[in-house]
Amino acid sequence: MPHRTALNHPRGTSVTRQKVQAKWLIFINMPQSKTALLEAPPIEPLATVPTQGGGGTPPLAKLDFPMATAATISPEVRAKYEPVIGLEVHVQLLTETKAFCGCVNRFGSPPNTNVCPVCLGLPGALPVLNKRAVEFATLASLALNCQVREHSIFARKNYFYPDLPKGYQISQFDKPLAEHGHIEIPTPTGPKRIGITRLHMEEDAGKSLHDGFPDSATRTYVDLNRCGTPLIEIVSEPDMRTPDEAYEYLTRLKEIMLYTGVSDCNMEEGSLRCDANVSVRLRGAEKFGTKAEVKNVNSFRFIRAALEYEIERQIEIVESGNRVVQETRLYNANEGRTYSMRSKEQAHDYRYFPEPDLPPLIVPDAWKSEIAARMPELPEARRARMIAEYGITEQDAHTLTATRAFADQFEAAARAAKNPRRVANLVQSELTMRLKAAGLELDQSPVSMSGIALAADLAEDGKLSSKQLKQLFDLCFERNEDFATVYEREKPQQISDASTLEKMIDDVIAANPAQVEQYRKGKKTVAAFFVGQVMKASKGQANPALLNELVTKKLDN
Numbered sequence: 001m002p003h004r005t006a007l008n009h010p011r012g013t014s015v016t017r018q019k020v021q022a023k024w025l026i027f028i029n030m031p032q033s034k035t036a037l038l039e040a041p042p043i044e045p046l047a048t049v050p051t052q053g054g055g056g057t058p059p060l061a062k063l064d065f066p067m068a069t070a071a072t073i074s075p076e077v078r079a080k081y082e083p084v085i086g087l088e089v090h091v092q093l094l095t096e097t098k099a100f101c102g103c104v105n106r107f108g109s110p111p112n113t114n115v116c117p118v119c120l121g122l123p124g125a126l127p128v129l130n131k132r133a134v135e136f137a138t139l140a141s142l143a144l145n146c147q148v149r150e151h152s153i154f155a156r157k158n159y160f161y162p163d164l165p166k167g168y169q170i171s172q173f174d175k176p177l178a179e180h181g182h183i184e185i186p187t188p189t190g191p192k193r194i195g196i197t198r199l200h201m202e203e204d205a206g207k208s209l210h211d212g213f214p215d216s217a218t219r220t221y222v223d224l225n226r227c228g229t230p231l232i233e234i235v236s237e238p239d240m241r242t243p244d245e246a247y248e249y250l251t252r253l254k255e256i257m258l259y260t261g262v263s264d265c266n267m268e269e270g271s272l273r274c275d276a277n278v279s280v281r282l283r284g285a286e287k288f289g290t291k292a293e294v295k296n297v298n299s300f301r302f303i304r305a306a307l308e309y310e311i312e313r314q315i316e317i318v319e320s321g322n323r324v325v326q327e328t329r330l331y332n333a334n335e336g337r338t339y340s341m342r343s344k345e346q347a348h349d350y351r352y353f354p355e356p357d358l359p360p361l362i363v364p365d366a367w368k369s370e371i372a373a374r375m376p377e378l379p380e381a382r383r384a385r386m387i388a389e390y391g392i393t394e395q396d397a398h399t400l401t402a403t404r405a406f407a408d409q410f411e412a413a414a415r416a417a418k419n420p421r422r423v424a425n426l427v428q429s430e431l432t433m434r435l436k437a438a439g440l441e442l443d444q445s446p447v448s449m450s451g452i453a454l455a456a457d458l459a460e461d462g463k464l465s466s467k468q469l470k471q472l473f474d475l476c477f478e479r480n481e482d483f484a485t486v487y488e489r490e491k492p493q494q495i496s497d498a499s500t501l502e503k504m505i506d507d508v509i510a511a512n513p514a515q516v517e518q519y520r521k522g523k524k525t526v527a528a529f530f531v532g533q534v535m536k537a538s539k540g541q542a543n544p545a546l547l548n549e550l551v552t553k554k555l556d557n
């Protein structure tokens, strides 16, 4: 099993794999003593919570900490308190190579294969900054309305962890790349601006693999491929007041990152990771309460759930006359609760100092302008334009701009179609519902956007009834074929002969005198009832445009 080694020893010395593993195991299996980081309770790996590093996550530990039960709080008590939430988001940049060396920056390679003396931190190796990483970080900063500093400084963030062979991460500290940004999020009471304190560049750490191996119960494996992956860390102001706002912030932030193309934001692969700071205070109080940090929650849904839990836990503590302890907590998604990981007294002191191996990073105005010129239309602006241009609703616009590729395809189809609004409707009504049911992403859809445009035009011209449209879409999904193919083969029969339709309309009118009476007394909307009845009688084959026309004519006579 060549790739299941704990570490392919980089210097090729005579150290055996077993010895290398044993070296790492000393740390993980370290017996608890007075000098150990965590007191009393034994360290027990939480197999259900993935470690994602990127800020030096210590061993996952489960402590017996007095737990609030949460959910015992009445809505009245809950309403007395205001949560205060700030988020720290790590985003991996989609560069070809790592931040400070030429190693390929790719997820999923065999463990410990994308490494070199620089990212392994071997003595004498020197970092060289990746220009593309700076461009991506600057583009992201500008997209988040940040001011980009002309001079920023790289700093060393020192700590020991088995997946950090250098013993420090190159990061930025007091002079980050960018500051003072913001994004807008929708809330029930209208748009709200969430401040962005800073955006800085740093490198990722490697990965400790606590499970997935036959001997995972007793050993932890280390994969150093991720060492040196370029990251940006985006720190928000403590401006969010509900878990929903935090969820919206993350959704908007991810959308912006995806639109700029700086990251794939794949949470499962760890390219977007979030830590949340949360505290509670009595409504109207100015001073913030003591905050807890919830680390490395691996989906937006879980972050919302973790925040809900944490807010209730803190309110319960305050209500019972106790004090919230400043600490780092981990969320366990299976149990829906957070666990204490380390308290403030045990928090890291990273001993930041300027990185002596890298000169100051200088982003002159000319370069900044060049990067800004590559800024694509961002989601918020695009939605506003699409609403105006295609006469679609805000909700349509949100669905259609879910990804940049989706929006591009929609716009191409809408511009080609006779009625863009109809294209939007079909996407909403026929496409997304079926994709969801089939568990497919848009790029896996059997029906292309040009297929949607064709369907929209046929419906617009009255050549297909809505029932026929639905049947054709069903066939597309059943057979995994595009709309044009299915339509050409099926060419649904349509009754476009006026006298046949008139006969059917007469029958329906004769059978429904009460509705005819309503119509003639002025309730013109009843016409739709007759259209529906005839359509049903024709098994969906009546030409809808002609049918509409004839029904109105008959009823008005």
Ligand SMILES: [Zn+2]
Pocket (backbone or CB within 6 Å): 098, 101, 102, 103, 114, 115, 116, 117, 118, 119, 120, 228
């Ligand atoms: Zn390298």
